[in-house]
Structures are given as structure tokens and as C-alpha cells.
Amino acid sequence: MTSHLPPPPTDQYVHLPEARLVTTRALLTARENIADTIEARAMMCVHGGAGFGKTVAVTSCLRELEPEEDIRRITFHARPTTRAVRHELFTALELPGQPPRYTGEFDNLLKIALATRPLTIVFDEAQWLSSDQLEYIRYLWDDPRTQLAVIFVGGEGCHATLRKEPMLSSRIFIWQHFTHLTPAEVLDVIPLYHPIWTNADPDTIAYADQHAAHGNFRNWARLTKHTHRALTRTGRPRADQEVLRWAFSRLG
Structure with a gap:
């Protein structure tokens, strides 16, 4: 192509x-x-x-x-x-x-x-x-x-x-x-990547990276999409581990 x-x-x-x-x-x-x-x-x-x-x-x-x-x-x-x-x-x-x-x-x-x-x-x-x-x-x-x-x-x-x-x-x-983002880079750049991570607790971002994203931008894109949907549906103000576990269930 x-x-x-x-x-x-x-x-x-x-x-x-x-x-x-x-x-x-x-x-x-x-x-x-x-x-x-x-x-x-x-x-x-x-x-x-x-x-x-x-x-x-x-x-x-x-x-x-x-x-x-x-x-x-x-x-x-x-x-x-x-x-x-x-x-x-x-x-x-x-x-x-x-x-x-x-x-x-x-x-x-x-x-x-x-x-x-x-x-x-x-x-x-x-x-x-x-x-x-x-x-x-x-x-x-x-x-x-x-x-x-x-x-x-x-x-x-x-x-x-x-x-x-x-x-x-x-x-x-x-x-x-x-290569993949290091844990330190994740905490630096992911809050800038999308507004749902801007005010997220650093521990929540680290939890998301450890369990699902693994420093991979494509994984972060999918996770962010599912997390954004969860926040919209539940009306919660920001991501937490409960919301992330629901998102994880969609990622297999």
C-alpha cells in the first residue's frame, strides 16, 4: 500500500x-x-x-x-x-x-x-x-x-x-x-496522553501499567478507551482500581 x-x-x-x-x-x-x-x-x-x-x-x-x-x-x-x-x-x-x-x-x-x-x-x-x-x-x-x-x-x-x-x-x-516505556516514563507521559489520566493517582497509573499496559503505547490506547467508557457510564470523576479491573476484563 x-x-x-x-x-x-x-x-x-x-x-x-x-x-x-x-x-x-x-x-x-x-x-x-x-x-x-x-x-x-x-x-x-x-x-x-x-x-x-x-x-x-x-x-x-x-x-x-x-x-x-x-x-x-x-x-x-x-x-x-x-x-x-x-x-x-x-x-x-x-x-x-x-x-x-x-x-x-x-x-x-x-x-x-x-x-x-x-x-x-x-x-x-x-x-x-x-x-x-x-x-x-x-x-x-x-x-x-x-x-x-x-x-x-x-x-x-x-x-x-x-x-x-x-x-x-x-x-x-x-x-x-x-522499547517499552520504563515505569518512570509511564508516570511522566501518561498523564499528558489523555485527560482521564491527568488527575489520576500515580499509584493507579502504575497499577494500570503493571497489570495491563506494560509500557506499550498500543496497550495504553486500548486501556484508555475502555477506562474512558467506564467513567462515562458510571459517572465517576476519575479512574481507580475498581474501574481499571473492569477495563482489564475486556482486554483478556
């Missing part, structure tokens, strides 16, 4: 009115790393477990750092062929006409298009890429005419996948590993 960056309201895992993007150490580091990668027209890899905020961090940072027209994002949901990657790039670059039938012609067309101006391309869910596709991306980036900054974003398997390709991994300018 190809696109420009999605609109900000889609950043949240679930529809959660009043949820805010919070500035974590990982997000601040990502902003600096992405800025340096773009300035160098280099490649970087952002990897880590599911729900740790990798894609949201990259997307929000790019909105600040680059004009929308200079960014392309390609997301993989299954293992593609190299031909499929060519077609995804053709669509992402909004090239006119029909894709060329022959490989050499197709590659030349893409390299010419990528040389017209500096572009930043995000390959999301990059752990789905195999050796041939990674080598193809490196081939395009290596061409002296192209002006590419490339950001690979992927799950825990992404780091190992890219490391298996010596010619590619030796060209990765920056590696950034996203």
Missing part, C-alpha cells in the same frame, strides 16, 4: 478523542535521527516490538521536518516480490501512464524519477522484505543520480532482516531500537 503521510487523527490506534501525542525520549531521539538522515540523504532503520510507537514517531517527525510533497510511504502487509516493489514505487511517485513491461526500462524510469528532486521514502513493516527487495532498494539508493533518504520501519524481525544483507546494512546511517 502506498501513500503520502496519513492525517494526524489516524495516528491513534483506536478513535480516542482528546488523546495527545506525547514527547518521549524515543520520539525526541527519532526526530534528531530522522533530521540527520534526511540532511545526509542516507538510510536509517527504526525497529522494535509491536505497539511501541515507531510508526507514529516517524510520521509525526516527518510532518515537522519535510514538506508533504517530498515524502512517500510504502507499507507492506505481506511478503512482496521485487516486481511488486517496482509497482509500489511507480504508484507512490505518481508516475503517468502504465508501468513498463521490461525490467531495465522500468528501473531506468524509476531512477530518473527519483533523481528529479530530493525525496524521503518510508518503507513501513520492512521485516516483510526479502534479500532481493532489500538489494533492489539499495541499488536505487546507490545510484549517484538519485537523491533519496530511506527510512525502514519494522517490528522486532526488521533488525535481523536488514543485518543479513551486508551491502545494505553497511550503508545504514542510523539504527534506532524502540
